Amino acid sequence: MNPRKEAPVEVMLAWRNVWKNKRRTVLTLLTIMVGCAMIIFSRAFQDGGYGKMIEDSIASNTTHIQIHEKGFWENQSIDYAFKPDSELMAFLRTSPAVSACTRRIHAAGLVSYGKNTYGALIQAVEPDTEKKVSNLHTTIQKGGRYLVADDGKNIIMGAALAKNLKARVGDTVAVISQGFDGSIAAANVTIVGIFKSRNPRYDQSTIMMSFNQAAETFTMMDYISSIAVRLKQTEDMEKVRDQLRRLTGSKPLEVMGWDELLPELIQHIVMDDLFAKIFYIVLLLIIAFGVLNTIQMSVFERRRELGIMMAIGTRPSQIVAMVLFESVYISFIGSLLGILLGSAISYYFTVFPIDFSEYQKELAEFNQITTILPTKLTVKNVITTAFFTFCIGVLFSIAPARRASRLKPLDAIRQL
Amino acid sequence: MSIITISSLTKTYDGGGIEVKALRGIDLAIGRGEFTAIAGPSGSGKTTLLNLIGGLDHPTGGALTVAGSDLNRMTPRELSDIRLNKIGFIFQAYNLIPVLSALENVEYILLLQGVAKGERRDRSRRILEEVGLGREINRLPKELSGGQQQRVAVARAIVSEPELVLADEPTANLDQKTGSSLLDLMHDLNHQKNITFLFSTHDAMVMDYAERIIRLSDGMIISDDKKKSGRESSVKKVKKKK
Numbered sequence: 001m002n003p004r005k006e007a008p009v010e011v012m013l014a015w016r017n018v019w020k021n022k023r024r025t026v027l028t029l030l031t032i033m034v035g036c037a038m039i040i041f042s043r044a045f046q047d048g049g050y051g052k053m054i055e056d057s058i059a060s061n062t063t064h065i066q067i068h069e070k071g072f073w074e075n076q077s078i079d080y081a082f083k084p085d086s087e088l089m090a091f092l093r094t095s096p097a098v099s100a101c102t103r104r105i106h107a108a109g110l111v112s113y114g115k116n117t118y119g120a121l122i123q124a125v126e127p128d129t130e131k132k133v134s135n136l137h138t139t140i141q142k143g144g145r146y147l148v149a150d151d152g153k154n155i156i157m158g159a160a161l162a163k164n165l166k167a168r169v170g171d172t173v174a175v176i177s178q179g180f181d182g183s184i185a186a187a188n189v190t191i192v193g194i195f196k197s198r199n200p201r202y203d204q205s206t207i208m209m210s211f212n213q214a215a216e217t218f219t220m221m222d223y224i225s226s227i228a229v230r231l232k233q234t235e236d237m238e239k240v241r242d243q244l245r246r247l248t249g250s251k252p253l254e255v256m257g258w259d260e261l262l263p264e265l266i267q268h269i270v271m272d273d274l275f276a277k278i279f280y281i282v283l284l285l286i287i288a289f290g291v292l293n294t295i296q297m298s299v300f301e302r303r304r305e306l307g308i309m310m311a312i313g314t315r316p317s318q319i320v321a322m323v324l325f326e327s328v329y330i331s332f333i334g335s336l337l338g339i340l341l342g343s344a345i346s347y348y349f350t351v352f353p354i355d356f357s358e359y360q361k362e363l364a365e366f367n368q369i370t371t372i373l374p375t376k377l378t379v380k381n382v383i384t385t386a387f388f389t390f391c392i393g394v395l396f397s398i399a400p401a402r403r404a405s406r407l408k409p410l411d412a413i414r415q416l
Numbered sequence: 417m418s419i420i421t422i423s424s425l426t427k428t429y430d431g432g433g434i435e436v437k438a439l440r441g442i443d444l445a446i447g448r449g450e451f452t453a454i455a456g457p458s459g460s461g462k463t464t465l466l467n468l469i470g471g472l473d474h475p476t477g478g479a480l481t482v483a484g485s486d487l488n489r490m491t492p493r494e495l496s497d498i499r500l501n502k503i504g505f506i507f508q509a510y511n512l513i514p515v516l517s518a519l520e521n522v523e524y525i526l527l528l529q530g531v532a533k534g535e536r537r538d539r540s541r542r543i544l545e546e547v548g549l550g551r552e553i554n555r556l557p558k559e560l561s562g563g564q565q566q567r568v569a570v571a572r573a574i575v576s577e578p579e580l581v582l583a584d585e586p587t588a589n590l591d592q593k594t595g596s597s598l599l600d601l602m603h604d605l606n607h608q609k610n611i612t613f614l615f616s617t618h619d620a621m622v623m624d625y626a627e628r629i630i631r632l633s634d635g636m637i638i639s640d641d642k643k644k645s646g647r648e649s650s651v652k653k654v655k656k657k658k
Contacts, residue, residue, distance in 0.1 A: 009527045016515035308511040311472055313500025313528055315493060410472040
């Protein structure tokens with residue numbers, strides 16, 4: 001039977017050395033713990049916030065995937081329309097990843113009431129299926145209602161647009177646009193509801209009417225502007241988008257995911273993430289210099305002791321290993337405590353999200369529709385943060401460890 | 417047969433632009449099992465000589481062979497290994513590892529040598545009992561008196577039964593009684609285990625115990641005297657003083 005292998009002597013010595021100066025070790029552990037916890041919490045706040053912003057935008061009107069004729073998204077014109085074929089519709093109906101899909105018609109036009117005329121984006125929806133892909137129907141203000149399938153010449157409009165027009169529920173407004181066939185499309189329509197979403201862009205410019213009425217008003221002849229697809233899980237978007245792109249490969253269609261439909265949001269996230277990363281690097285450097293200072297001081301104070309150890313036969317490599325193990329212990333325990341603190345704070349704000357509703361107006365200026373930001377703690381966040389904290393702590397100890405191993409025993413022993 | 421052979425050994429220090437000649441051509445041979453003291457006033461070069469023999473410093477010139485190894489030709493790692501396996505050190509200021517207990521300090525050398533745990537513990541315990549510290553094995557250095565710490569240092573130096581023990585003024589910080597009992601102990605070990613002891617000292621008691629006294633002055637050997645047995649005369653003297 002093999003005897004149980006012993007831990008190297010450096011490991012045992014390092015552990016004891018760590019606790020030789022308890023106060024300094026505890027202070028260093030606190031630095032690592034707080035730094036690591038701050039990074040974990042900030043990243044959880046970012047992950048949760050980004051996720052919520054994306055989900056809110058998807059739910060408000062964007063949906064996970066939209067299918068248009070090529071060129072529609074760039075030109076936003078009724079001229080770009082297509083006839084969805086049965087193969088495409090069958091896929092959308094049967095794909096297990098798809099929660100619901102709906103057809104839409106989009107047109108740009110003018111809306112007039114009394115002496116007021118404003119530009120408007122007209123979005124025609126199939127009310128029953130639209131309710132399954134977006135949540136605009138939940139934002140109808142008191143006294144109004146959402147559209148129904150056979151709503152005829154009834155519309156709903158954004159609150160800001162209604163306010164500008166000085167129109168109310170029950171008023172009839174004139175809508176002028178261009179038909180798909182190039183003719184003038186005009187209609188007098190009655191407001192049956194006013195919505196106030198958290199997206200000021202919609203509220204200022206959007207009119208919604210029923211799909212059937214729009215098909216007639218804009219002479220669509222079975223053509224549509226887009227199909228909006230809502231998935232069961234946001235994570236499936238890329239997979240389903242790829243499937244749809246393969247399916248529509250030879251046709252002049254564009255299949256766009258939410259990331260392409262929301263470029264401003266993506267840009268905002270990228271910028272925010274960049275600044276956050278700079279902040280994390282600063283925090284990691286603070287941790288690194290905390291560990292460096294502790295190890296450096298510890299080596300400096302023990303020069304004589306290290307000299308003795310070398311004089312009685314301890315190899316320089318063993319001195320390096322011992323000092324590095326001290327840093328491994330400090331960095332490991334600090335990271336572990338950081339995980340516990342960071343996770344606890346993050347969990348608290350997952351249960352009790354931070355509410356920015358008070359600043360809704362200010363946030364709206366930056367197209368920010370999300371005001372309640374929960375944190376989202378992920379295993380990846382915890383593991384990568386702890387890993388980087390640990391590694392940077394150990395990495396910054398290499399220099400003092402090497403310096404310790406280069407001490408000349410005799411010079412070191414002579415130190416007071 | 418010699419365990420230490422030195423010829424024309426010189427050591428020069430740079431003392432702030434001034435050349436300080438610490439050793440000026442030493443020729444010396446120390447036989448196995450000797451109990452030898454290098455004596456001389458401060459600055460005579462005795463500690464320098466001991467450091468060179470222990471591979472802690474490099475000579476400026478000359479040849480130096482310890483336990484068959486030419487120290488001038490050894491790498492730092494080889495010097496570490498020879499210090500670990502063939503030489504035991506006893507320093508003036510005890511110099512124990514503060515985070516280790518008395519037992520662990522002694523065990524440390526065996527641990528570095530890769531001795532198995534059971535054997536390591538047994539040998540360390542036994543040697544600590546031999547130096548009269550059987551009850552203090554679990555105490556940290558700071559919990560031991562100066563004399564006790566130096567006993568631990570002696571135990572650490574001899575636990576691996578090295579061929580040579582170098583002791584730099586081992587009794588300098590001890591009272592006479594403690595110093596005397598320590599010298600008794602080392603003398604016994606010298607006789608029982610045939611370990612060569614080489615002291616640097618200006619303590620008359622150490623010189624009384626020594627069987628050979630090499631006197632240095634100004635970096636040169638001025639006398640090299642052998643006695644039959646240093647211990648008996650010294651014991652008598654200590655008893656008289658009591």
